Amino acid sequence: MNRTYFKATVREITQSMGKFVSIVLIILLGSLLYVGIRGVGPDLNQSANHYFQQQQLSDVKVSSTMGLTNSDLTSIKHNKNVKQTAASHMVTLQKSRNQVVSVYSYQKQAKLDKLKLVSGKLPTKTNQIVLDAKAKENGYHIGDTYQLPKNTNLKRRTFKIVGFVNSPQFVSSTDRGTTNLGSGTVDYFACVPNGAFSQKEYAAIAVQFKNSNHYAAGTDAYNDQVDRQKS
16 A cells, blocks of 8 residues: 555656646745744844944933933932933924934933944034934935024034934834824934033933843843833
8 A cells, every 4th residue: 555655656746747846945945944034033133232232222211201300310320220321412303394303412422322323423513413324315415514493402503414323222224213293203313412402401311220231132031131120
């Protein structure tokens, strides 16, 4: 019976060799794809974690619609679980009908959420600005004059573009957050020196906890560690 079945199987294969080869190739391609994904995944996670550690990604952001004061900053700094903090200003503006930009303060000595320079240089004067690398899609170039709408949060409206950057705060290549302006989404971010802001209160305080850098960002172990230290 087994011999007869074997002969019948061989005959079926030889009579439809093209179909048999196609099935084998599909199985091989599926196996290769599975092995590739399994192998690349850990490497991508390791690369991302190295980038986050290099740029000193903060663990949490404390924010308030009413603004945060130096008293709030001091209180957070004195928490026994906190390793370091960084306060920043921010304003979201509708630059044009089709563009909404979030402008953040930049400090050269900042120890958290460090910008990654893509091209050009980082701003050193209050009339200089760096844009999200994503803003290149809108046709901006280094050396261009960049004008913002009138607002009370910045001391000036006109800046010179001196560079393009990436930020560890934005992992997605497209998502820059939501807003109640325009279409409801932020198109890109920009950074100007801290001295360009007229705000007294801070928009957010970045916090990095002790021992959190012992875990890969985004993993369950990391999230559990951060949750414990927040409480």
